Amino acid sequence: MSTGINAVAGPSSTTSTPSPKIEPMSPPIMDEHGQAVSKQGLSVDENGEVIKVPAFLNKLFSMVSDTSTDELIYWSDSGDSFFVPNHERFGKELLPKFFKHSNFSSFVRQLNMYGFHKVPHLQSGVLKNENPQELWEFVNPFFKRGQQHLLSRVTRKNNRPGNIPMPTAAGAAARVRAGAGPFLITDGTVEGESGMLVGPSGQQMLDISALSSNIAALRQTQASIVGDLKALKTSQEHLWRQALESQERHQKHQETIDLIVTFLERLFGTEGEGLKGLKEALRRGGIGRPREDSTSEEGVSKKRKRLGVDRMIGDGRDEDEDRRIDESGRIVELSSDQQTDPGQFSVPRIARSRSSRQSSNQPMSTSVTPQELWSSASQRFTTLPTDDEPSPVPSTSTEGKPKPTYAPPNFDNLQPHELNSLAPYGQHMLNPNNGAGTPAPYNLDPALLQTTIGSLLQSPAAAQMFLNTLNNSVQGQALQTPTKAATQPNNYSPIAAQGEPSVDPTLALFSPLPNHSAMMNDNAALLKTYEDAAAMGTDVDKLQESIDELVRSMGLELPNGYEGTGASADGTTMSVGNGSDHASGHGQLGGEDTLGDAGFDVDEFLEQLGKTDGGTDGSGVP
Amino acid sequence: MSTGINAVAGPSSTTSTPSPKIEPMSPPIMDEHGQAVSKQGLSVDENGEVIKVPAFLNKLFSMVSDTSTDELIYWSDSGDSFFVPNHERFGKELLPKFFKHSNFSSFVRQLNMYGFHKVPHLQSGVLKNENPQELWEFVNPFFKRGQQHLLSRVTRKNNRPGNIPMPTAAGAAARVRAGAGPFLITDGTVEGESGMLVGPSGQQMLDISALSSNIAALRQTQASIVGDLKALKTSQEHLWRQALESQERHQKHQETIDLIVTFLERLFGTEGEGLKGLKEALRRGGIGRPREDSTSEEGVSKKRKRLGVDRMIGDGRDEDEDRRIDESGRIVELSSDQQTDPGQFSVPRIARSRSSRQSSNQPMSTSVTPQELWSSASQRFTTLPTDDEPSPVPSTSTEGKPKPTYAPPNFDNLQPHELNSLAPYGQHMLNPNNGAGTPAPYNLDPALLQTTIGSLLQSPAAAQMFLNTLNNSVQGQALQTPTKAATQPNNYSPIAAQGEPSVDPTLALFSPLPNHSAMMNDNAALLKTYEDAAAMGTDVDKLQESIDELVRSMGLELPNGYEGTGASADGTTMSVGNGSDHASGHGQLGGEDTLGDAGFDVDEFLEQLGKTDGGTDGSGVP
């Protein structure tokens, strides 16, 4: 043994080719776990036994890990697999440095021999770009970045000379895999060296093998789902937060506008008729902008005749009643738009934390708050709000500061665009022809108006004059400040209704926005999904147990490493033995995102979900 | 048969790729022996019988015979074999013109399938030139230059019909050898030629039962998950939409408010203390905060003195004051939170397009773009945006109207929040000096004013005009209208300005609100999850199959009511008759959608997703 061990990393010794770029990575490669990895080509297993790791594996590991060759072969982000972006170049440039050949296919054969599987890549389905973008990815449950010690677990499929050329077991497993999802990893262990699943009949073997690999597949899928859900959860939270903010902001705006209007009213006298128009326009959402807000209008927008606004203004002038109607009408329209929307979002809005009650954390009491929901959802998810895990309830304020959860709107957010968004608007205004350009039915000289206004704006005195005139001209009756005076109109949202001190109803009208129920639904859905996933964990466990029992009862020995399927990437073993069902215990999913997607161990998984990140394997879901 | 015969020579019909160089050789190919070679794809054997020649052979023959491609593939001197001097180029340049792929290995597989053999090349034995000069040569006794008629003699090695179709009981039994391998369990109980572990013990039965019930549980859970995900998806969409709407609305408000403020400023002159107060008050109330970046502001904001207007407002509306201030501080925090936030999940795998070589397509290399993500995620879900399946990027419009989706560039990382601090909003607008700010008092003729106002109040249109003009004046200098503004001729009213698809990509840039990338990620995540679920369906099916096989091979009777052949995942129900414990009782499908709680049909599911591709498994499908 002293002599012969191939240099682990580096061009094969036989190849005289000097390796310009690639240097043996003796230094670089380290066992992260501090496990005994004596030296290249050797590894020490749990029992302290020295195990020879086939040269191929070491070479492969070296190649993949060597960052200088990342152009040709590199680890996946998760570290669970590796990529070969260009097999041709890889074959021609890198292979010969490590092997005696330069055939990619030979390389692949070896990979398969060692239980690696290709991960199918679906070529981005859409455009078939000129460049088919080949990308080979291979995965093996025991081949992970930084886990060199796992290499000893990667076994080569031997052609058991003495063994029956059973095209079964392995084949079966493989076959099964084919059908499974993209990431299924055949258990490298099952068909491992010594203790095969040698059954009394090949058939049994096949079956068991298939079963276990199926289970592995299930686990994998499950893990994947959990990861996805997590991601979903996270983004859901974001959405949530945004919605809340948005709503808040919206409300503020609403209030502001109302405020302004009120102010103006007071300023000009309550009954300024002309003001009505302005007010309306303002309320509409921008003097310059069509109130029609985007959503429903678009189709019509083009042909939108100024009627809408004009008329409104005009109407307002005519009758008071209308005005009211007007306003509410407007609102209605708006909301109706919303309703038109695929349903939901009626208004269950968040009660704005207007009330002082903030005392308790519950921002919005009566109704199920997102937080509540969430927390319930995460129940067993032990410690939820962890450092990296965003608190389920996107409290607006991350800080511990006990603030009213609904942090106020930050208007900062809106800034960036103005330029863009105003663009069309601005143009308008700049366009001299705007007003005049249109066939003006009324006789108002645009130029005149311009001048007038110009003056107006230039001189305080003029302004005063203007105001006075305006005042005189207009004789309206008192106008109530629309704002809070209004009565509670609707409450589609029972939730909101019951809850908080009444929020300005008008506001409610205006903000058909984020509706709680929908969000809650989301969260509920999420929760449920999580539970499901957890339950599935249980299922799998049970299944595993069943199978184990079956195997035992059949008098078969548990194949070596049978249980393995990734069972112990980090040493933990699956305790399949006991007949007990830890069923109830599971079900926590939790908050970590460190789930690796390769060899997936249910127990481990559950643990992780539980909270403690047992995962040493750096394969976190990225 | 009439339909299907592929053109003999020339690119495969399926390949739409025009073949620049290679022209069908219909004319060139002639049977030298004058034998009847009716036409492409057909050949007549000695007995005058018409024989179909597999497309592969014809294509191969064409390729080899075409002298224009001799660079890539050509006949040997003797005409008994052919060479491929450079399989890389051959694969990349020629294969795709004839086949649906460009993998040399697939080509080789076909060759082997048709009985071609590679002729080993001894590489001139001596110098191992830098360039190993690969040279692949294949031979087939019936594949000779000019002897197209011989093609019919080249037979494809078929899967022996009568042979091992299934590794099932029968096959397995047959395969079982008496003197099995090393690990044969000889210790009684088991093994008969029937090869079954017939457990009279009943234990087996139990196990099987447990297995099946477990599987049932799995299925149930799975179905449940799918349902949940669907629900999630739906609500996610809603959220999305709302967020967008909200955003727009918000923006409009913002503009409105700014406009008002500006107006007032001008109206009262910039100096007006009262105005300042108002402004501040307004701002605080939720009007855009001073664009100055929030940060610097907040401290100051506190010490604002409330003056004139402020007070006035206060009168009008009592309550809120304190609160506002309070909150304003918070806002800031909020935004920072966002940034701090663990960001949306990083996306799962997907190869990062690391290599540089990817010369062409890779849009944005290093980082995973949403698009990429999406596309990869959607792998097999070829046609994504379908009727019920919202396009990954939900358009703002609720309607089906095709608007410009946000296909836009990578806003990914562009956290809207971050931008917030920049770009002072409404800076110009608020800037008193902006407009015609110079102190150039006009002379305002009272009469004129009177008239003007009169008109104003008389006509809605006039009012509108007034507003426009006002805006115009206020606005001061021109704001560049970006893109469409220029083209938009009409604009009778500023309102209409928006005209276009309400959603302007530009919005995306600043949208403080819904974070697009996050959403995209959401969707990607969702999609992936769906896939997982689907995969799991497959897994379960396979598992079921395995178990079925096991059961059969064991010669056990199917446990009570155990019928499930996983094979028919679709229609069949998994009626696990036994009173199995559905473990955690979780599994109720939340009365969701159309998913039956029984077996989950992957295909169906996928269809529902809007996808036609029924592929149950993702294995390589271009």
Place this chain on the structure above:
DNA sequence: ACTAGTATTCTAGAACG
């Protein structure tokens, strides 16, 4: 040298579309 595990090459099996 003999043996056993490994490497490389060529061909075949299976699954799936």
Place this chain on the structure above:
DNA sequence: CGTTCTAGAATACTAGT
């Protein structure tokens, strides 16, 4: 029948003793 991924099989190589 075609394409893909994986396995079988033959042969060659290498190390250990």
